[in-house]
Amino acid sequence: MAAAAAPVYLDYNATAPLRPEALAAMTAALAETGNASSVHRYGRAARKRVEDARRGLAELLNCRAADLIFTSGGTEANNLAIRGAGRQRLLASAGEHDSVLALQGVETLPLSAAGLFDLDALEDRLAENRMPALVSLMLANNETGAVQPVAAAAEICHRHGALLHCDAVQAFGKMEVDVAGLGVDLLSISAHKLGGPQGSGALVLRPGLEFASQIKGGGQERRRRAGTENVAAIAGFAAAAQAAVAALQDWRQMDAWRLALEEEIRDLCPKAKIYGAETARLPNTTCVLMPGVSAETQVVAFDLAGVAISAGSACSSGKVAPSHVLRAMGASEEEARSAIRISSGWATARADLVRALEVWREIYRRNAESSAA
Amino acid sequence: MSENRARDTIYLDYQASTPCDPRVVEAMLPYFTEQFGNPHSVEHAYGWDAAEAVEKARSDLAALLKAEPREVIFTSGATESNNLAVKGAARFLKDRRPHLVIAETEHKCVLESAKRLEREGHRVTWLSVQASGLVELAELEAAITSETALVSIMAVNNEIGTIQPLAEIGALCREKGALFHTDAAQAVGKIPLDVGAMNIDLLSVSGHKMYGPKGIGALYIRRRPRVRLDPMMDGGGQERATRSGTLSPALCAGLGTAAALAAREMEDEGKRLLALRARFLEDLRKRLPDLEVNGDLDYRVAGNLNLRIPGLRGEELLKALPRLALSTGSACSSASVEPSYVIRALGVPEESASQAFRIGLGRFTTGSELARAAEMIAAAAAHLRDGAGRAQG
Numbered sequence: 001m002a003a004a005a006a007p008v009y010l011d012y013n014a015t016a017p018l019r020p021e022a023l024a025a026m027t028a029a030l031a032e033t034g035n036a037s038s039v040h041r042y043g044r045a046a047r048k049r050v051e052d053a054r055r056g057l058a059e060l061l062n063c064r065a066a067d068l069i070f071t072s073g074g075t076e077a078n079n080l081a082i083r084g085a086g087r088q089r090l091l092a093s094a095g096e097h098d099s100v101l102a103l104q105g106v107e108t109l110p111l112s113a114a115g116l117f118d119l120d121a122l123e124d125r126l127a128e129n130r131m132p133a134l135v136s137l138m139l140a141n142n143e144t145g146a147v148q149p150v151a152a153a154a155e156i157c158h159r160h161g162a163l164l165h166c167d168a169v170q171a172f173g174k175m176e177v178d179v180a181g182l183g184v185d186l187l188s189i190s191a192h193k194l195g196g197p198q199g200s201g202a203l204v205l206r207p208g209l210e211f212a213s214q215i216k217g218g219g220q221e222r223r224r225r226a227g228t229e230n231v232a233a234i235a236g237f238a239a240a241a242q243a244a245v246a247a248l249q250d251w252r253q254m255d256a257w258r259l260a261l262e263e264e265i266r267d268l269c270p271k272a273k274i275y276g277a278e279t280a281r282l283p284n285t286t287c288v289l290m291p292g293v294s295a296e297t298q299v300v301a302f303d304l305a306g307v308a309i310s311a312g313s314a315c316s317s318g319k320v321a322p323s324h325v326l327r328a329m330g331a332s333e334e335e336a337r338s339a340i341r342i343s344s345g346w347a348t349a350r351a352d353l354v355r356a357l358e359v360w361r362e363i364y365r366r367n368a369e370s371s372a373a
Numbered sequence: 374m375s376e377n378r379a380r381d382t383i384y385l386d387y388q389a390s391t392p393c394d395p396r397v398v399e400a401m402l403p404y405f406t407e408q409f410g411n412p413h414s415v416e417h418a419y420g421w422d423a424a425e426a427v428e429k430a431r432s433d434l435a436a437l438l439k440a441e442p443r444e445v446i447f448t449s450g451a452t453e454s455n456n457l458a459v460k461g462a463a464r465f466l467k468d469r470r471p472h473l474v475i476a477e478t479e480h481k482c483v484l485e486s487a488k489r490l491e492r493e494g495h496r497v498t499w500l501s502v503q504a505s506g507l508v509e510l511a512e513l514e515a516a517i518t519s520e521t522a523l524v525s526i527m528a529v530n531n532e533i534g535t536i537q538p539l540a541e542i543g544a545l546c547r548e549k550g551a552l553f554h555t556d557a558a559q560a561v562g563k564i565p566l567d568v569g570a571m572n573i574d575l576l577s578v579s580g581h582k583m584y585g586p587k588g589i590g591a592l593y594i595r596r597r598p599r600v601r602l603d604p605m606m607d608g609g610g611q612e613r614a615t616r617s618g619t620l621s622p623a624l625c626a627g628l629g630t631a632a633a634l635a636a637r638e639m640e641d642e643g644k645r646l647l648a649l650r651a652r653f654l655e656d657l658r659k660r661l662p663d664l665e666v667n668g669d670l671d672y673r674v675a676g677n678l679n680l681r682i683p684g685l686r687g688e689e690l691l692k693a694l695p696r697l698a699l700s701t702g703s704a705c706s707s708a709s710v711e712p713s714y715v716i717r718a719l720g721v722p723e724e725s726a727s728q729a730f731r732i733g734l735g736r737f738t739t740g741s742e743l744a745r746a747a748e749m750i751a752a753a754a755a756h757l758r759d760g761a762g763r764a765q766g
Contacts, residue, residue, distance in 0.1 A: 009419060015411035015619065023405055030398050030586065035390035040691075040698035041382050043389070072449030072588065075608040075618035099608030099617055190619075197405065198621030199449065199588045214605060216489055217452040217482025218703070226482055227452035228390065228581060230588025233621075299416040308410075308417035 008307045008352045012193075012284060012345030013142050013170060018236070019195035019346060025239035026197060029232035036229045037220060046231045053238035060245045061172075061187070063179040063204045069221045070234055073201040074169040074190030075099040078136070080203050080225065081165045081186040084211045087134035091125060093117045093148070094328035097167060100136045101324070111328040115146035115276040122153060126160035133162040139171035139182075143312055143325040143341055144276035145285030147175065154183040163209075169193055169201075173244035174251065174282045179204050191233065195346050196240030200233035247346065254344055255283035261342075261353050262286055269364055275326060275339065284348075287326070289339040290360070293367045298340050298360075305359045309342050383742045384698045387676050387733035388531050388559060393627070394584040394736065400630035401586065404623035412620050413611060423622040430629025437632040438576060439567040440593050446612040447620055447628070450590040451558035451579035452482040453605075455525075457616065458554045458575040458592055459486040461602030462523045463495055470522035470551075476500045476508055477718045478535075480556055481703065483525050500526070504720050505669035506535030514545055521551040528560035528576075532702050532715040532731055533668030534677025536564060543572030552600060558582050558590070562635030563643065563674050568593055574600050580624065584736060585631030589624035592616075646675035646734055653734075653743040654678065660751035667716050667729050676735050679716070681728035682754050690730060693753040697746055700731050 009017065029049055034042035036050050050070070058065040071077045078099040082090060092100050094108040095115065101108070109125065110118050117137055126133060135157050140147050150166050157164040165186040168177050173194025179187050184206070191200040203225075205211055217226030265272050265288060273289040290298060295311035302309050312323040322336035331339070342356055384392070404426055412427045414420025432442040448454045463473055475487045477499050487497050498516045502508055508526060517524060524546050529536050539555060546553035554575035560566060561576075562583035568576055576593040580586050594600050594615065608617030657680075658664050667679040682690065687701040702713040712726035721729075734743065 007418070011411070011414060011417065011419070014414045014420070015409065017409040018405045026405065027398075027402075030393050030401075033384055033390060033392040034698075035386070035581075038386055038389045038698070038700055040386065040700070041695070042384060042386065042698045046390075072453070073618045076449065076606055079606040079608070079617075097608070098610070099606070102607035102610070102617070104607075192411075192619065192621075197623065198411075198619055199624045215453055215456045215482075216485035217456070217480070219481070226456075226485070227450045228579075228587055230449070230586070230624075232586065233588050233624075303417045308414075308419050310414060310416045 006306070008355050010342045010344055010348065010352060010356055011308045011310050012348070013341060013343035014310055015192050015198065016195045016345045017347055018197060019240045019243050021243040022196050022236035022240035026232045026236040029235045034231070036231055037218065046229075049231050049235045050229050053234045056238040057202065057241055060241055061177055061179050061189075061204060062181060064207060066222070067205045067207055069203045069205070069224050070229060071201045071203055071225060072199055072230075074167070074188055074193070077188035077190070077201045077203040078167055079103070080214050081188055082134060082136060083214050084224070085134045085163055085165065085186060086210075086212050087132045087163060089129065089131045089133040090136065091122070091133055092136040093138065095141050095325040096136055096138055097142060097169070100167060111325070113330045114278040115141060115144045115325070115329050116279055117148045117153065119149060119152055119156060123156050126156065126162055130161075133160075134165055135162055136165040136167065139166050139168040139177065140175065140282045141276070141325060142170045143323055144287045144329075145170075145282035146276040147171070147280040147282065150184060151182050154185075158183070170282065173241060174284055176248065185209055191237035191240060194240055194244040196237040197233045200230060200237045202237070244346065251283040254348065257350050257353050258283060258286055258344065261357050262288070264357055265360060268361055273335070275329065275331070284344045286342040287339055288342070289331075289335055290364060290367075291338065293363065294337055295340050298363055301363045302340070302359050305362070307356055307359050309340055309356070311340055382696050382698050383746055385732050385734060385738065385746060386698045386700050387735035387738070388582070388731060389700055389733065390581050390587070391584045391735055392737060393581070393586055394631065394634060396634060397585055397627045397630045401623045401627040404626055408622065410622070412622050413609060426622040427620050427625045430625040433629040434578065434591055434632040437561065437566070437636050438593055439569055441596065443613075444596050445591050445593055446616050447625055448590045448592055448616055449588055451556065451577045451582070454577035454590045454592040455480065455482045455556050456486050457602060457605050458577060459483055459523065459525055460490060461605065462552055462554065462575065462600065463490050464603040465601050466522035467495065470520050472496045472498070472518060472520040472522060474498045474500055474513065474516045474521055474524040474551070476502060476526045478502050478506065478530055478715045479525060479527055480531055480558070483527070483556055487525070502718055505672065506530060506533050506719055507669065507672060508537060508542070510538065510541055510545065513542065517546065517549040517551050519550070521549065523552045523554055525554040525556065527556040528566070529557070529563065529674045530668070530715060531559050532713055533679045533719070534559070534673040535668050536560070536672045536674060539566075539571045539573065547572040559674065562632065562639055563676065565639070568595070578628075580628040580631065583631050583635055586624050586627040589621065589628050591628065642736060643675045646738070649734060649738065649740055649743055650675060650678060652740065653747055656744065656747040657750060660747065661754055667721065668719060676733055678732040679729055680732065681725060681730070683725070683728065685754055685757055686727050687730040688727070689757060690750070690753060693757055694749055697749060701729060702731060
């Protein structure tokens with residue numbers, strides 16, 4: 001690692017360190033041979049691991065095991081959901097992840113200044129055009145943590161004959177996710193955001209939903225997603241999810257630490273803006289604007305101080321573009337270029353957030369001084 | 374393998390899945406624990422370390438294929454690679470070249486992708502194979518037209534191990550202006566491959582068929598002349614916008630290490646397996662003189678045998694061998710009762726095709742395991758034949 005001091009990792013919304021429970025499950029699975037589709041005992045042992053994991057996850061999500069399809073991650077789950085549902089018209093909030101917004105022909109719906117999806121706009125857009133539609137809405141935003149009114153959106157969608165897909169990649173493991181309770185038709189989750197391995201995700205379907213597979217082949221996953229199952233990652237996914245959901249209570253403490261951090265930041269700099277603070281948010285995410293200081297400058301300074309944070313989502317090719325989420329919330333381009341994301345997780349200690357505050361304060365002072373000079 | 378709960382069973386199903394080499398597991402572990410970053414995080418050292426692991430793996434795999442690192446993208450496995458290659462190339466070229474040539478003995482995921490394209494309006498020529506399992510080059514040449522976008526022929530067959538004449542096929546495709554895709558899931562790390570010399574435009578790789586982990590594969594995509602594909606997954610624009618999704622550095626490192634090991638050990642391993650296989654076959658033939666081999670023995674990967682014992686259904690034989698992990702054919706259709714379409718394509722009649730069973734040997738297979746397996750197979754065959762005789766008598 002770059003810094004001499006113990007490094008501090010606060011970029012959990014990009015990826016979380018693997019939980020020990022997941023590592024144990026994966027190490028056991030990796031030591032075994034077997035293709036889960038083979039009928040001999042090696043195959044049956046692999047199949048049992050996959051199906052135990054499926055049942056475990058289904059229980060946590062309040063859905064049927066038969067309706068949960070394993071994928072290679074959240075991006076595939078989102079793509080599969082939208083392409084598999086086969087609706088002609090696709091609507092999405094302007095704050096969705098790129099794996100949704102990059103799809104062809106998507107119509108975007110606005111976010112409020114607080115970062116919330118506009119239900120009235122959804123109602124209007126569905127009423128004005130009767131073409132069979134799919135609406136894609138995150139349960140919690142990856143940049144601001146804002147929790148979206150998914151159950152209400154599902155109700156509106158169904159009233160208009162539309163389907164609702166919910167991207168719960170950031171939410172699962174950080175808040176309760178109840179597929180039946182939300183009333184959604186499709187829901188995506190990812191392992192590595194909650195302390196499971198990278199390379200594993202899942203899509204949950206509403207029972208009986210008409211659905212077309214995208215990756216064709218050996219007919220795995222009830223003919224809905226071909227390809228040899230990644231047994232070890234699937235076992236790790238379920239173990240991590242189990243641990244994450246069992247520890248949901250712990251977020252209350254994290255939320256308190258996070259709010260204390262934000263209060264200190266506001267005391268230091270009254271013009272600092274915390275995006276999404278006016279609404280219900282994930283307890284781990286702080287998206288904060290430092291006026292006049294580019295996110296790139298901040299990120300580099302944080303990195304030099306040994307604190308890993310980010311300027312937004314971790315995808316693509318190295319360029320730091322202004323966040324489309326903040327732009328959709330009405331931030332100016334300059335504001336959107338000056339916000340960073342601090343996101344904590346299962347191995348974060350209070351001292352880590354204290355350290356982040358110290359670094360933020362140093363950067364702020366240095367820049368306040370230089371602009372005064 | 375030492376902790377395996379199935380350790381009292383002899384594993385001879387290496388074409389379904391190979392054990393993850395302990396050296397591969399070792400290479401993966403750091404990326405599960407201290408080096409857990411998202412390789413697409415450009416803002417901190419966690420991300421850079423993870424990205425470095427991904428790029429190291431990319432160049433190790435590229436070296437094994439004699440490709441450039443930037444011509445290799447990572448996927449979730451060979452099924453995804455095959456889907457992306459076949460559908461991606463065909464859809465990109467549909468207006469000018471709406472035709473495809475697909476061998477009948479391809480893996481299910483290539484056949485199903487091609488059938489999907491047929492429903493979308495592409496034309497497909499289904500290329501038959503000879504009794505040996507090899508494609509007939511003259512027939513291939515006749516099938517390729519100026520409208521052919523892609524020819525897909527697998528490097529090594531998953532059921533009968535047949536090695537296709539890749540260089541000849543590649544030359545033919547290049548001459549006719551069609552892209553050549555080869556599903557090399559069973560070939561990478563087993564036989565020497567050279568995408569340049571063989572004129573291969575697209576090549577699919579699987580991690581767990583070459584002692585790497587499950588859940589990762591790769592696709593080689595030629596840069597000169599440039600091959601373009603319609604992506605199947607959109608999103609963050611990873612893998613040169615051809616395949617979005619967060620990469621797993623652990624899985625990448627596993628595949629890269631598997632490739633590096635194969636580059637070093639492939640030749641000796643092939644010789645060892647060839648000798649083991651010859652001894653095993655000789656042993657089995659002594660015990661079962663009417664034993665038959667499906668497909669050509671010479672143009673065949675060292676770790677594969679596909680056999681039949683006249684009068685005994687493969688499924689029945691396997692049931693009588695609970696201590697051997699074998700299969701009747703591809704693992705995907707293990708539960709199916711239909712005789713293998715690959716064996717049928719060789720011109721083997723349906724009844725004989727239902728007698729086929731596959732033996733896959735590999736890196737951790739020993740001579741004594743094979744000696745015991747031969748004994749067990751012969752004993753089971755004798756028992757079943759005896760039982761059948763008594764039932765009739």
